[in-house]
Amino acid sequence: MSAPARDEQPAPRRRERMAGLFLLAAVLFSPPLLGLFGVEGTVLGVPALYAGVFGVWAVVILLAALAGRTR
């Protein structure tokens, strides 16, 4: 019944990195920046906007995974 007495908060470095990544992602996901992909042209047959949005999203996820892995 006792409260879990485990590790305290995650390593401060990691929390800081994630907060930084949050800010970066918040900017990247904003309309003006994503709008930069709204140009003519394709990437491997996929329109630039579509490829760009998913590409940015994937990079953010990758960074999140890496931030958790390396302390």
Next chain:
Amino acid sequence: MEVGLDWGTVLVAALAYLSALFAIAHWADRRQAAGRSVIASPTVFALSLAVYCTTWTFYGSVGRAATLGIGFLPVYLGPTLLMLLAPLLLRKILRIAKAQRITSIADFLSRRYGHSPLLGGLVALTATIGVTPYIALQLKAVAVSFDALTGGGLETTHALFLDQGFLIAAVMALFAIVFGARQIDAAEHHPGMVAAIALESLVKLVAFLAVGIFVVWGLHGGLDSLFAAATARPDLARLFGGDIALEGAASGVWVTTTILSAAAMLCLPRQFQVMVIESVDERQLDRAVWLFPLYLLLINLFVLPVALSGLLTFGGRVDPDLFVVALPLHGGAEWLALLAFLGGLSAAAGMIVVETVALSTMLCNDLVVPVLLRFRPAALARSADPAPLLLMVRRVAIVAILLFGYGYYRLAGSAYALVSIGLISFAAVAQFAPALIGGLYWRGATRRGAVAGVAAGALVWAYTLLLPSFARSGWLPASFIADGPWSIAALRPYALFGLESWDPLAHALFWSALANIGAYVGLSLFDRPDAAERAQAAAFVDVFEPTSAAMPPTSPADWRNAASVGDLARVVARFLGPQRAEQAFAGADPDEPAGPERLRLAERLLAGAIGGASARVALASSVSAGAVEAAELLRMLDETSDVIAHSRQLEMKTAELERATDALRAANDRLTELDRLKDDFLSTVTHELRTPLTSIRALSEILHDDPDLEAEQRQEFLAVIIKESERLTRLINQVLDMAKIEAGALDWRIEAIDPALLLTQAVAATEALFLERGIALSVDIPGNLPPVRGDEDRVIQVVVNLLSNAAKFTPTGGRTRLEAKLDGDTLRIAVIDSGPGVARKDRNIVFERFRQAGDILTGKPAGTGLGLAIAKRIVEHLGGRIGVEDAPAGLDAESGKGATFWFTLPLAEAQAPQGAAG
């Protein structure tokens, strides 16, 4: 519409799939009971979070993409952003929820704001009303996809009452009741439910990916040819341009939707359920941080291609919300269409089950039970075991919620696309976000502020989104939207106070956030919370502080008669069963007073079952009659929490106090010692002054009273008087010197001085003394001694003091030698006599004030007792050392005794660097 599948086949497949889910859930429950939990896996946890993806995602995203292009994405970017904050935000929520045994988001908010039943009830009610359209959305999606798959076979053959929506609602209610409302302890986990949710998440992902791959490569021969075909059509090409989703008014919708969905990810009752209540271990978050966003990315990967393909294939003939089923059917892949339908069914089932379980827990713990306990306590008291009653309340709540959802679906469901219905719900639950996040970090946020904020936000939401949805479906007159109620233009729900040309959602979010945050912050700032509220605020805000969970050290006296262990055990047993009560209070005498720790334990246990607000009322009702007022008991409980919250601050303050006390004690010891020394000094000085004064006075009186005294006698007396006066003068001078030195008021003239010169002067000053007493004084000073640093007069004073001491203590016929020699960087000056010497034990004290060696009773002291003390202070001030040791053998071979008083002075050149001299 193409030819569909036989509806019987679809129904059997759907029921078979749902039965499989039942089996999985049952298996997971059994494994949990066997101690091998499946829900401890971080992957299962991340997959269970994907209950976020409902039929909205599965069907609705394609519909939204068909009109807005990538405008369907913010709903998934918001949760991605929120997950990035997991190490900061979610971890704190999880820790608090575990520590406080939280059962729902309503419980969380109620507990944060001083166990407010009002806030808990308000949140439960708002959530239920707000989420009802969302449940309706699921029913609608399953119903229309069923129609799309079967060509509408069922509806024509059965009564309106028994349509697919109703059927699916009934099955879902059964599932939720069996796996979600089986045990009374709502803070415990539901492994069966979570395992089934995780599996459903896999099924819907696989189904959507399969449909996407089939559509892109099966129907269109690859992404490039699909996009090439779409580009050829201007009306489709604009779907993957930036302007319709990102520019102008659309950018406002984009940002609004991102914020809303991030808030919903946190505040939706089902998300709170899977993310917080069902979480086994905080570290599960570490994987979910990237795995859940990855899931979102994958399930959305083919949304736009499917939408484009549907538009290319069907034009306007099929509702875009149904492309996921219609496209495989059109392509002849009936099995794939069935898989897609099952994927959608998974999405709906997961959402409905978790949402109703979470809502029913809230309604039961934060609305029904507090009301029952307050107004009909007899109903609970009469039943020996209220657990079945509580379970019944939850089951009824599940059924009621689904009926509400079904009602909304029949009433308003047809007026909207799927996504629009869902966004109405998002905006409702987003009203909890300010109080939730503010409560985690802002200690000053208060109950009144939170209640006012949630209430104001919910009212504005209802006015700007819910009522218009009724108007759109004809339940209210359409003029309500166009002209406002009673034709007051300023009150038009989509253009409140004339805020025109905004998207309705952004408009509603703006006004509700303004009302919500404004009331929350404003009232909190001017509120004065009581002790209990402040205690809970501290427990939430400082949850990571190490001592916040500590128990209060001692029990106050007024706890004595509050409640006995037996009382507590009875009330815990009533709600949680005798087994748990036995565990909790094992080994305690039932008649023993419970005390604050046991009372808190009971509160925690009960809160896990029936929520914080109810737990307190139940506890209050437990007290044996006449012992103490129920309100009194609650007050004590609050005070204990208060004590705990303050104990941490107290501990810090105590540590500081201890440090200060140590410093003070040291300072005080030093002061006491100084005070004692001062007293000693004063009494000694007076004593020393009185001795010569007494003899002067006695002799003067004799001279005065006896004028006939013989001249010789008179002469002798006068000589004594003169000698004693001199001694008195010397003493007073020395006392003054001493006082000046100690006060630091002496003027020092420190310079390079010639030691030979000053030693010669000192010898000249004392030579007569030695001659008088018949002592041989030899002087041994080498030539060309280097200059030393010091104050010439003071150094002479020291040497004279040492020499006169030697003259005093050396017996007649003895010897004294003054010598000086270099000793490293210093000049060592020593006065060696052949007197009685200084006993080893006295060597330190001879330099103290008024401490003369030897027994003070044996004879009259020969000096003032200040000379050596002053010498020591002078030498030390000049940077030298002073000491006494045995005289070297050979000075006086007969007695073999004697003392060497020595001191050192720094050489003047020693100040300069050695290298420069050499």
